[in-house]
Amino acid sequence: MGQEIKPAVRTARRSAKGPTVADVARLAGVSAMTVSRVINNEGNVLPETRERVEAAIAATGYVPNPAARSLASGRQRRIALLHANPSAAYLSEFLVGSLAEASACDAQLLVEHCSESEPTAALVARLRSHNIDAALLPPPLADDGALLAALKAEGILMAQVATGLPASFAHAVSIDDEGAAMDITRRFIAAGHRRIGFIAGNTNQTASALRRAGYERALTEAGIAIDGDLIAQGDFTYRSGLDAAAKLLALPQRPTAVFASNDDMAAATVTAAHRAGLEVPRELSICGFDDTAIATTVWPELTTVRQPIADMARRATRLLVEAIDAGAAATAPRHELLKFTYIERGSTAPPAGV
Amino acid sequence: MGQEIKPAVRTARRSAKGPTVADVARLAGVSAMTVSRVINNEGNVLPETRERVEAAIAATGYVPNPAARSLASGRQRRIALLHANPSAAYLSEFLVGSLAEASACDAQLLVEHCSESEPTAALVARLRSHNIDAALLPPPLADDGALLAALKAEGILMAQVATGLPASFAHAVSIDDEGAAMDITRRFIAAGHRRIGFIAGNTNQTASALRRAGYERALTEAGIAIDGDLIAQGDFTYRSGLDAAAKLLALPQRPTAVFASNDDMAAATVTAAHRAGLEVPRELSICGFDDTAIATTVWPELTTVRQPIADMARRATRLLVEAIDAGAAATAPRHELLKFTYIERGSTAPPAGV
């Protein structure tokens, strides 16, 4: 009889979790929607309202719940990290950087290995089925024109990392490879070296050409003739470095310094020098590129140029997240250059007798 | 006048996304809740009902929406991958494995670097603030007793990877280090080697002791006396391998084979042999451990034992996810052993003159 007694509001399911939009809204004296607008940086919010909400967010220590967000918005940011055997050291640093940014931005990172044998079409189909929004392309994939075109055709956003030739339709993050190579070469010249060998990198990576261009430009600038004999072709592997260095060191007038296009080949050059009975750096200066782990593994440790791989990965990931969010409001792809750092270690010195 | 006309149900927000529990429920002729029960493998579902639901799931191609799941259940699985400079190659493979499993299980992976200088307490506090449920511990962290204890005290689940000494309260995934070391040593013996050098690994990793034990056991088993002079201490770095190898090769009666506790030190042994004018493998056989990238970088390529690092990371991640889900129903920690593989390359041969 009479009214049924309404049961007391059930105790909340969640147990003492963080504050929600509602809490913030109450404190700021606005609706939850307005809080949402502020969080998502939407327009049409009075500056003073925005401030009030931001103060409330700070006061409550509110952090948006990503699950609720993506459920409500139906949005999701899935980024594939495509890789085809770059060196493990490179990949590892890259992964750490992009994973950090991805989780900070609440994006999902999928790591996909691309064997060279797999047809591009199959790969793209695989990405499609995983519902990928964007792809992160470290070298050498960043320079795979067919892949870039296929991704573009599928409407998958992409970011090329460390490419020498950014595509007009892709985001890109690189360092100034040519400038770095010039820097190294100039330093050799300034130290008194005149016969400077160069070990080129794999031609399937555009950065290789830039590094060579930097080397040549620095020589020209200093009035030193470019000598084809001093340029040996490598492919970024230790093995190729061994052969290239052997060729340079066998020259009747051998170089007093060698600039290898990456650390693996520079390390190989150290080994080749030792085999040839040359002391490094007294009789041969050697400089690498990238500052990967091998640079400090060999003896003497390599002078090299540090590429901020993790930072590059972070930036590239961020660019993709922003591009995904922009969605239809497609912003023009951005091409960023990050700073490199010359790192002097024990493998370089002025030429003997200077 | 008359009834207001109810506006037609607004078109769904989502645009042609996949099927939901409701779709499956309708097809199976049950309620959404029952579908949920089946998905989550809960009890109290009639076998035949379960079957019907499973058929419906297969028919519709239903895939649970992780965001909705974690929003509704309030659950989340946050796993931290703690690392303190293992080799880049190791970390990279590890990351790929655990990331793959984490995204398959819908867990969030946070990568945290632990500098040795950071007090354990500070690290643990950091994890707490990130709301970490579990931690993945690759070596050498897997053997850091203080860290293990601190994590346990905080109620953070953990999985040790490649440890030689699993804690009673932690999950662990390893290979049979001792067995692998025995295998290598036995093969040397079978090939005719009698003076077999050993380069031990860093004593801060328990696997080091196991590898040494395996080496000694194989010798004893073959009736070969253990000669302390043939055992050199290293610390897993290339540099330490250089010194250790130099010491072994300087012995009045030098070994015809050297078993290094990891590939870096084995690679260093190759270099030391070359410096000493010894041909590998004719005059000196060398075997490494781990099969990291450096094994195929040096010349000749290293014979070694492959540790399935990515698989171990995958398994460990899976164990943690299951442990998190078990929650209060704390299952006993599991300790798993994965298979290793002996990989014969160019750095080993029977001793000269046999």
Place this chain on the structure above:
DNA sequence: GCAAGCTATGATAGCGCTAACACAAAAAGG
């Protein structure tokens, strides 16, 4: 033979957030 205890299932009400619409107040336009 009926209270007490199971078991299998369903109904309901959110989880925290945001899309879509509603609506006042202000600005712009003729």
Place this chain on the structure above:
DNA sequence: CCTTTTTGTGTTAGCGCTATCATAGCTTGC
């Protein structure tokens, strides 16, 4: 001056799933 448009904000209704409670049917036990 009265439309139109714009702007800032609020209201409502879910997103897809699961915790919780309700409810049938079935066992038990004395």
